[in-house]
Amino acid sequence: MNPSNWRAYLVTQESLSEGRSTLEIVRSAIEGGIDVVQLREKETSARSRYELGLELRELTADADVDLIVNDRVDIARAIDADGVHVGQTDLPVTVARELLGPEAVIGCSASTVEEAVEAEADGADYLGVGSVYGTTSKNVPADEEGIGPERIAAIADAVSIPIVGIGGITADNAGPVAEAGAAGVAVVSDITAADDPTAATEELVSAVETAKVLEDAEDTER
């Protein structure tokens, strides 16, 4: 349960899974080596998220995979998740910490250096930084420009907690995100909408690991 070790991070959204259940997608992602799963499913009721959360908790605990709940601190506690991920319009990190205690993993979304520094000061354990390449998963125009690996690098310079890049990331473009200093990458569609979610996860993990090996080698040369 150390976000520094997260290479691939799956954010669930059943509406993008092309008829497969979130449980099925998560099971495939676990086979492919996913490190952490975030229960999001914004469109569904709290009751549905709670019930799905109980199932995901069992599945992830068996596989030693971390489970994070988006936004809802109460659901995180109710299903005994490892932590919660809050956005800039969710409950503040400080409040989530008060409710969940010191052991919980609390992540916070940040898209600027200022937000990142504030989240770290408030006690966040990791940052979700994006949208790196723009995204079509949320209701964002597909052509909206992402912040790019450059911003990841700027934020990595400014904070000491691990960063997970998010937004439009695939195995093909994950490398520069890891090279810029992200511990890992988070995806929705790349795994959820993949023909073979297990293979997609494997490729993502491999892309991040390869980039880190290259980065380490460069660091050694310097």
Added chain:
Amino acid sequence: MNPSNWRAYLVTQESLSEGRSTLEIVRSAIEGGIDVVQLREKETSARSRYELGLELRELTADADVDLIVNDRVDIARAIDADGVHVGQTDLPVTVARELLGPEAVIGCSASTVEEAVEAEADGADYLGVGSVYGTTSKNVPADEEGIGPERIAAIADAVSIPIVGIGGITADNAGPVAEAGAAGVAVVSDITAADDPTAATEELVSAVETAKVLEDAEDTER
């Protein structure tokens, strides 16, 4: 903090307040004798609800008015509300109880005798029963028929926890709801959209009290 004593119950929804803030509406309702306020504001972010909740907590605590949070157990805890109100698609009553402890007031929505009996068995402290007369506050067709005071009476017969009727209630039609066995009535528009929310609250409280006096008199005659 005894739901049996709630006569008038305001559910907040700023979008219906015709330009006034929820804080302003609640302040007026307190002047008019409101007994309990439920922070709902479904359309706004968790952060906004949390921040408004802190302000409402101060206001209601000063006036010795109860404060309940809709759906979000985490926000209820974070703002030190008196309790939470959950619907049939929110977190289960049992889970809310586990998270909030024995002292919290937990309400549950019910529209049938079956749901009411289950909620009581699960440990709910009161029931929100409706829609009594249909409603325009949520996205329900205005002409949808309500369950009527008859269903309130059937539920009051089946459970021993207090009932608050909700849905299309005004001072003009609150009487039959209280006579049917409801401890009080909950409204959104009747107070929130009123020209004079203080007067609207006074009239609502008065209608419920008058009906209870009549009911008690009838009970004595029998």
